[in-house]
Amino acid sequence: MAELKKTFKKIGRQIWELFKGSLPGGLMYACAGAVLVILTLKGEISELQWNGAKIAWTVVCIVVASAYAGIMAYAHGGNAYEMLVTGNMKRLSASESGGYKISKHVYAKEYRVWKGFVMGAFMGIVPLLSGIIFGAKQSGIDAMLADLMLSAESSNAISSGFGIVMLIILFLSGWSILPFFIPNAAIVAAGGTGMSYYLSCLFALIPVVIVGVMYIAGAYGKRAKAIREQEIADRAAAAEANREKKVNYGGLPGTKPKKRK
Numbered sequence: 001m002a003e004l005k006k007t008f009k010k011i012g013r014q015i016w017e018l019f020k021g022s023l024p025g026g027l028m029y030a031c032a033g034a035v036l037v038i039l040t041l042k043g044e045i046s047e048l049q050w051n052g053a054k055i056a057w058t059v060v061c062i063v064v065a066s067a068y069a070g071i072m073a074y075a076h077g078g079n080a081y082e083m084l085v086t087g088n089m090k091r092l093s094a095s096e097s098g099g100y101k102i103s104k105h106v107y108a109k110e111y112r113v114w115k116g117f118v119m120g121a122f123m124g125i126v127p128l129l130s131g132i133i134f135g136a137k138q139s140g141i142d143a144m145l146a147d148l149m150l151s152a153e154s155s156n157a158i159s160s161g162f163g164i165v166m167l168i169i170l171f172l173s174g175w176s177i178l179p180f181f182i183p184n185a186a187i188v189a190a191g192g193t194g195m196s197y198y199l200s201c202l203f204a205l206i207p208v209v210i211v212g213v214m215y216i217a218g219a220y221g222k223r224a225k226a227i228r229e230q231e232i233a234d235r236a237a238a239a240e241a242n243r244e245k246k247v248n249y250g251g252l253p254g255t256k257p258k259k260r261k
Contacts (some may be wrong), residue, residue, distance in 0.1 A: 013108040018115055021076050021124035025211060027067030029123060032065035033174035040178055041170075048149065048185040062175050062206070069123065069207055070214040073116055077218025080111035085226075116215020117208055124204030127176035127200075130169045131204070132199035134177060137162060141181075141197075142188040149189035176203035 041053045086105045134141065140162075170177060177200055222245030 010108070016237070017106075017108045018118050019122055021072075021115075022119040022211075024066075024072045025119070025207060026123040029065045029175060029207065030066045030126070030172050032061040032184060033176070033178075034171045036061045036178055037170050037174040040174075048145075048182055050182055050186070055180065058175065058179055065175065065213035066206060069120075070210045073119065073211040073214035073223065076119070076214040077111065077116060077220075078222035080109060080115065080215070081219035081222040083109045084111040111219045113216060117212035119215065120208035120211030121204075123207035123211065127173045128201050129199035130173040130177055130206040131197055131199070133169060134164065134180075134200065137166075138194070138197055140164070142184060142194045144189040145185045145194075149185055168219050176200045 036058060039057045041048070074208065087107060087110050090105055170181070177197070180195050180197055180200050188194045
């Protein structure tokens, strides 16, 4: 029982560290969604349609949020590599001489290839759930949009509770929902069938791939830097060892070699 409790505690610590690592990027994606809602949903609902400016803003918001998440993941990967090196030193010491405690070492923060993808998956939870919720309510949302686009009033009004949920989702994950929400407004108003909101779940793969790859790149970048620094130090030490040392002959007469003319 004690071993099981210890295992669960270790797993819980891993999850908590990965969740903390995903927060900066996740918040940036949420901010991008909120900014995109403000920029694209201006004006009357009957004017809700794609144009060049809205497409550009959508791309910019996604790229900026992804770039920030990637930078954070790169830094996190570098720190995780340093923690892995510290852990390896600790384990080597333990195997050779009984070991000693390294206060700065946290096992849960050590680098592992899969950790970046898990952090990205945490960031992808919001767009994934957003796509599932909107997809489940597709018919109601499309009917409401069709009425609003045609008459600014809807006889197919969705419940006030879901209306609040829909607004929250748009602000938290507008970067994944709006590329479907805005075109669907024009499509259903023209009598067509709107694109499935379930497709927006694919946007959840963006942080998974970017954060996972940049986390690994950060670890390898830190490793390469450490190797370069070690090579520079080795060359400096070798140069110092091979440098010709000057002999101190002192001040006694006849002890200095005669200079050739």
